[in-house]
Amino acid sequence: MKICYYPGCTLKTKSQALDQTARLAALALGVEMEEIENWQCCGAVYPMARDEIATKLSAVRALDYAKHNGGRLLTLCSACHNVIKRTNEDMRSDGEICSRANNYLQLEESYRGETEVLHYLEMLKTVVGFDNIAQKVVKPLNRKVGAYYGCLLLRPSGVMAFDNPENPTIIEDFIRALGGTPVIYPFRNECCGAYVGLKNPDLPKKQSERILRSAKEKGAEEVITACPLCLYNLNEKGSGILPVKYFTELLAEALGVKS
Amino acid sequence: MTVKEQCENVKRMSGTDVRKCMKCGKCSGRCPAFHEMDIKPHQFVSLLAQGRIEELLKSEAIWSCLSCMACVERCPRAVAPAAVIEAVRDTVIRAQGANGMKAEDIPPMVDELIPQQLLMSAYRKYNK
Ligand code: SF4
Ligand code: SF4
Numbered sequence: 014m015k016i017c018y019y020p021g022c023t024l025k026t027k028s029q030a031l032d033q034t035a036r037l038a039a040l041a042l043g044v045e046m047e048e049i050e051n052w053q054c055c056g057a058v059y060p061m062a063r064d065e066i067a068t069k070l071s072a073v074r075a076l077d078y079a080k081h082n083g084g085r086l087l088t089l090c091s092a093c094h095n096v097i098k099r100t101n102e103d104m105r106s107d108g109e110i111c112s113r114a115n116n117y118l119q120l121e122e123s124y125r126g127e128t129e130v131l132h133y134l135e136m137l138k139t140v141v142g143f144d145n146i147a148q149k150v151v152k153p154l155n156r157k158v159g160a161y162y163g164c165l166l167l168r169p170s171g172v173m174a175f176d177n178p179e180n181p182t183i184i185e186d187f188i189r190a191l192g193g194t195p196v197i198y199p200f201r202n203e204c205c206g207a208y209v210g211l212k213n214p215d216l217p218k219k220q221s222e223r224i225l226r227s228a229k230e231k232g233a234e235e236v237i238t239a240c241p242l243c244l245y246n247l248n249e250k251g252s253g254i255l256p257v258k259y260f261t262e263l264l265a266e267a268l269g270v271k272s
Numbered sequence: 273m274t275v276k277e278q279c280e281n282v283k284r285m286s287g288t289d290v291r292k293c294m295k296c297g298k299c300s301g302r303c304p305a306f307h308e309m310d311i312k313p314h315q316f317v318s319l320l321a322q323g324r325i326e327e328l329l330k331s332e333a334i335w336s337c338l339s340c341m342a343c344v345e346r347c348p349r350a351v352a353p354a355a356v357i358e359a360v361r362d363t364v365i366r367a368q369g370a371n372g373m374k375a376e377d378i379p380p381m382v383d384e385l386i387p388q389q390l391l392m393s394a395y396r397k398y399n400k
Contacts, residue, residue, distance in 0.1 A: 023389040057392035058339060061358040062285040068396065092389050168341035178345050204304050204340035208393035211373070211381060212335045213308060220304060241387040249385060 016136070017079040017086050018046035021093040022054045028090070028241040034265040035089050035133055041149065041268045042141045046087060049078050055096040058208070066113045072100035073114050077124040089133045089261075091165035091240035095173070098130045102172045132166065132175065134183055134239065134260070143190040151269040153192025158263070159233030159255070160184030160195060161224065162202045163243045178202065184237065184260065191267040200227040205246040214250075221251035229255050237263055278363065279325045285359035288352040290321040299343035299353045309333035313343045313353035320356055334361035335372060339397070365400045372398035 024032035053071035079086035088094035105126025115123040170178035185195035206217025237260040247257040265271040300312040311331040343353040
């Protein structure tokens with residue numbers, strides 16, 4: 014099965030491990046991630062001001078491409094997913110943003126939020142199925158892993174509709190399917206400090222240490238994430254309390270496809 | 273622009289109805305940047321409702337908000353404090369010469385590991 018895929022800038026540069034392990038694992042699971050043509054940077058943050066249009070257009074272009082190529086758009090980076098999914102909701106439900114974006118783009122047929130935006134984790138759960146993944150595991154994890162959700166996959170939950178924002182379970186189910194033991198810890202949906210580190214380096218440090226300490230106290234041996242910025246903050250500002258990896262690295266490991 | 277116009281503009285940009293706030297403080301209680309903020313998330317909502325935009329435009333808190341949306345998630349009245357903070361910050365940085373980060377600030381920050389996502393996020397949040 015082929016599915017349109019939006020990689021984003023960071024997965025082509027500093028986070029190639031996320032992109033590559035995801036592609037390898039998907040192939041082993043019968044899913045071919047087809048990179049969309051001429052994608053542009055999503056902007057990394059969803060612009061909240063109602064009068065921001067230009068900063069949303071790259072997401073709309075990707076969504077419109079996917080609309081004509083299977084109707085689904087697969088994302089992997091949490092930030093791209095957040096921006097594209099929230100922009101899609103604007104195109105679906107905010108008449109003013111929709112008409113202004115379409116007025117600029119002059120597409121043959123207006124884009125109105127028709128595409129389904131699917132995060133890689135959602136694809137694993139709903140398209141492949143965790144049961145099927147469990148059957149393909151050749152090297153079970155056999156260790157305690159803490160899922161780190163952060164903000165972008167979960168919030169705002171009314172739009173993201175990813176999981177319960179206060180008590181999510183999808184990454185824990187994923188860890189279980191790979192033969193690992195998920196560790197529930199209180200700070201798994203807390204913010205890592207995000208981009209504010211460039212203004213105030215203390216905040217990501219404080220947040221990252223708190224998150225990793227909380228995971229370690231509950232017995233985690235490592236932590237997994239879907240976000241390059243979370244990985245950077247946790248690894249670089251988190252005082253090495255626990256190792257942090259991309260969730261796809263564990264998937265590739267368990268499926269035996271990691272080079 | 274008059275204070276009243278500026279106020280209306282920020283309300284429109286935020287897309288949230290600050291009059292619905294019941295001052296419970298749950299937004300600030302959940303905010304991971306609370307201790308870094310001179311004006312707290314619930315106060316952004318309240319000061320905007322009172323038309324006290326000048327105080328908000330001088331706030332340092334606009335540079336500390338993480339856009340983590342925890343305040344939005346917790347608000348029992350469907351108010352979006354994060355959107356108010358962003359509308360205030362956008363109003364500040366959209367003025368000529370008032371960017372909180374300039375293109376030339378970026379190269380010295382780049383190291384081997386820093387992800388593009390971080391540079392792009394900060395630049396989009398702090399520069400117009
Ligand atoms: S979005 Fe900003 S104000 Fe709201 S909880 Fe997060 S850091 Fe605090
Ligand atoms: S949580 Fe909502 S209702 Fe409560 S103080 Fe904050 S904005 Fe107002």
